[in-house]
Amino acid sequence: MDQQQVRDLLTKYRLGRCTEEEKALIDQWYGRTARQQAYPPQQLDLEAARAHSWTNILARVQSQHTFEARIHPMRVVYLVAAVAAMLCVGFFWFSGSLTRPGSDGAGRMITASALPGEIKTYRLPDSSLVTLNGGSSIHYPEVFGQKSREVTLTDGEAYFDVKHNASHPFIVEAGRTRTQVLGTVFSVRAYRSLSDVRVTLASGKVGVRNASGYPEMQTTFLLPDEQLVVDNQSGGVRKGHVHARSLAGWIRGALDFNNEELKTIALLLEKKFDVPVRVDSNNLGEQRLTARFRAEETLDDILGTLAMAGSFSYRHVAGQVLISMNEH
Template identity: 30%
Template sequence: MKEQYYELPEDFLSDTSFCNYCKGAPEKDVRYWTNWLETHPAMAHIFREAEQLYKMIGVYDEGYQQAFARFSNEIHTTMQPRRRWLNVRNAVAAAVVLALVAVSLYYTMRPAGTTTMAQTSGPLYDTIDAGIGQVRSIRLADSTMVVLNSQSRLLIPADYNKHERKVVLAEGEAFFDVTHHANHPFTVKSKGVETRVLGTSFNVQAYTATAGMRITLLTGSVSVHTGIAPQPILLKPDEQLTITADRTYAVQRVSAARYSKWINGELNFYEESLQDITAILSSRYNVAFVFTDNRCRKELFTASFDKEVPLRKVLELLSISRNIHFAQKGDTVLINMR
C-alpha cells in the first residue's frame, strides 16, 4: 500500500481492508489503518472524508458490497480503471461510491449547524448538524427532545412519527428525552447498534474517531440490539453499555447524570482513555490529535472543566496529572510520553 495510491476518498473505499477498519473488525485491519493514519498525517483530511462516505453509504444503502452487487451489471461493461493499478472490480466499486459522493460530500462540506433534506434511493431524511463547539437542541414531531453535541449529525426520516419513530445518529453524541408512546417504540440507530425505548432519557456517544460507542441510561429502560450479544441488552437507570472497537461489550453502574453535563457546555471525563478524550476534544476545538507514542492512548483520566475553558488549559491540566506531553502546532496536537 503506497500513499500515492490513496489520493481521493474513493481510493480508500475501494480497499476492502479500509472498509473493514470502518466497520471496526477485524482487529488487524483496525490496527493497520490506525497506524497508517499516524504515519501519514498529511492524508488525515482525505482519510476522515472517506470514513464519512463509508458511514453515509452504510446508513442509506446497507454497505457498498450490496451497492456493488446491485450496480455492477449495469456499468461493468463501460467502466474503465481510473489508474492502471486499480483492477476492474475495484473500479466498479469506486464508481458505486462516486454515485453517492454528491450526497455525502454535500453533508460533509456544508456550513456547520445546518438542517437539510437528504434524498437517496431510500427514504427522505432531515439532516440536523451541530457545528464545531456547538450544542444544538431539536424537538421532534412527537415532542421528543434531542440535544446534539459538537460535530454531531442526526438523520430524521421525513415520515417520522407517522408509522414509527426511528432516527439515525450518524456521527457524534446525542442526549434523548423520549416522549412516551406505548404503541410506537423510539429507536436510535448508530454504528449498526439499535437502542429501543418507549419513553425514557439516555445518552449515546458514537464519534467516528472513538471506533466504539457508549450508551448511558438516565431514566426509564432501554433495549439495545448490538448485533453481537445473543439477546438484546436491557439497561436500567445509571447503567452504561460500552461497545469496543473489537466488538466486545460490557455493562457497568455509573452516575448517569455525569454523562449528560456536556449539554451545559461542561467537559467531564470519568476514568476515560486519552484516546477517547482526544476524540471529544477534537470535535470541541477543531484540532487533530496525533499519538507519536501509543503508550499514551490507554492512559485513564478523571477530570471536569467549566464551560468555554480554552484547550490550552485542558491540555495543561491533563499533562500535570500524567507524564504526558502535548505539543500543539497549528491545528494539530502531538502527544507523547515525557
C-alpha cells in the same frame, strides 16, 4: 504557610496525593469560603458551591489558574461520572425483538448536525428534542412512520428527550447498536473514530441489541445508572455502574472524563474546541485519566492539567495540538 507552600498543597490536592491532614486543611478552606457566599436556598447546589469555592481559593493564591479539575493518574481508578445519558419512563419490546429499519417507510430523509465546537438542539417530527454534541450528526425521516419512530446517529453524541407514545416506540440506531424506548431522556455516544458505542441510563428502562446487518445478540436491559459499552469490532458488550447525571454535563459545555483513554479524550477535545488534537504513540493514547472540567475552561487549561496528571507534554504546531511523552 507561605504562598508557594499553598500552591504546592493545592497541586497535590488536584492530583489526589494529599495526606489526610492536608485534605482536612483544604476542606476547611472549602467550608470557610462556601459560608461566605450568599446562595439563595432555592438555588443551592452543593457541587456548584464546592466548585465556586475552589475557584475562589485558587484565585487568591495563583491568579493565573482559574479552573477546577479533579485528576487521578491512571493507576488510581475512581468509578465516578459517566457518559452522558438519561432514560426516563417507559419501555416497549416487540415480541422480544426490535422492529427493523425500512419496515415503516415514511417520507424524505433529513440530516441534522452540529459542527465541531457547537452544541445544537433540533425538534424531531414527533416534537421530541435531540441535542447534538460537537461534530455529531443524525439522520431521520421528515415524517415518522405509523409503527415506529426511527433515528440514526451517523456520528458523534446525541442526547434525546423523547415524547412518550406507547404505540410508537422510539428507536436509535448507532454503530452496531439498536436502542428502543417509548418516551424518555437518554444519550448515545458513537463517534466513528472511537472503537465502541456507549448507552447510559439514568432512570426508567432501556433495551439494546445489535443493529441490522450484524449477528444477533441477546438483548441487554439497563437499569438506572448503568452503562452499556459495545465494541464495534468484536461485538463484545460490557455493562457497568456509572453516575449518569455527570456525563450529561457536555450539554452545558462541561467535560467529565471517567477513566477514559487519552486518545478518546483527545477526540472529545477536538470536537469541543474545533482544533485537531493528535497523540503521537499508541502506548500514550491508551493511558487512562479521570477529570472534570467546567464549560468556561480553555483548551490550554484542560491540557495543562491533564499533562501534569498524565506525565506527558503538548504543543501547538501548525494549527493543531500534538501530545507526546515527556523526555527523561
